[in-house]
Amino acid sequence: MNNFLKQSWAGLRILLALTVLLGVLYPLSVWGISRIPGLHANAEATDTTLVAVPREGDRYFAPRPSAATLPASGGSNKGELNEDYTKVVAERRTAVAQREGVPESQVPQDAVTASGSGLDPHISPEYAALQVPRVARASGLPVERVRELVSASTSGTFTTTVNVTALNRAVDSAAQNNGR
Numbered sequence: 001m002n003n004f005l006k007q008s009w010a011g012l013r014i015l016l017a018l019t020v021l022l023g024v025l026y027p028l029s030v031w032g033i034s035r036i037p038g039l040h041a042n043a044e045a046t047d048t049t050l051v052a053v054p055r056e057g058d059r060y061f062a063p064r065p066s067a068a069t070l071p072a073s074g075g076s077n078k079g080e081l082n083e084d085y086t087k088v089v090a091e092r093r094t095a096v097a098q099r100e101g102v103p104e105s106q107v108p109q110d111a112v113t114a115s116g117s118g119l120d121p122h123i124s125p126e127y128a129a130l131q132v133p134r135v136a137r138a139s140g141l142p143v144e145r146v147r148e149l150v151s152a153s154t155s156g157t158f159t160t161t162v163n164v165t166a167l168n169r170a171v172d173s174a175a176q177n178n179g180r
Contacts, residue, residue, distance in 0.1 A: 049166040052121040058138035122161035
């Protein structure tokens with residue numbers, strides 16, 4: 001019985017030590033390091049096309065909306081019957097229609113609904129096509145050249161999508177080569 005108590009106390013001490021170390025100290029240290037000013041102030045996913053990198057200005061294609069505040073990820077748990085969600089989607093539809101100069105009925109669903117993670121770099125070919133005239137006008141590129149860039153950024157096996165991060169980089173490259 002004495003040996004059983006010794007082993008039980010040893011196991012309990014290890015459990016408590018690991019709980020404090022891995023359940024308290026490690027998370028606190030990671031959190032503390034993430035709060036160091038300037039550590040990730042201008043962080044951008046520069047060498048990947050796996051994450052949507054939103055760009056400001058009319059010369060760029062807009063990704064899907066995000067339910068999260070960047071750089072965090074996360075979706076919304078609101079369904080299509082939720083009044084707040086319905087209102088947000090309607091506001092987004094109106095804003096996209098005004099920005100692109102089209103009737104609200106022509107705005108694709110992915111232009112107004114957020115992806116699950118909020119970081120999805122893919123949009124539908126329809127949403128990309130809707131944005132071509134605006135991007136061409138703002139970037140100084142011919143509409144046909146912008147359509148070629150969209151086509152080059154379009155892929156998919158089961159679902160055809162356009163990678164907006166790769167597409168915006170291609171627009172920047174083409175605009176620079178075009179003298180702008």
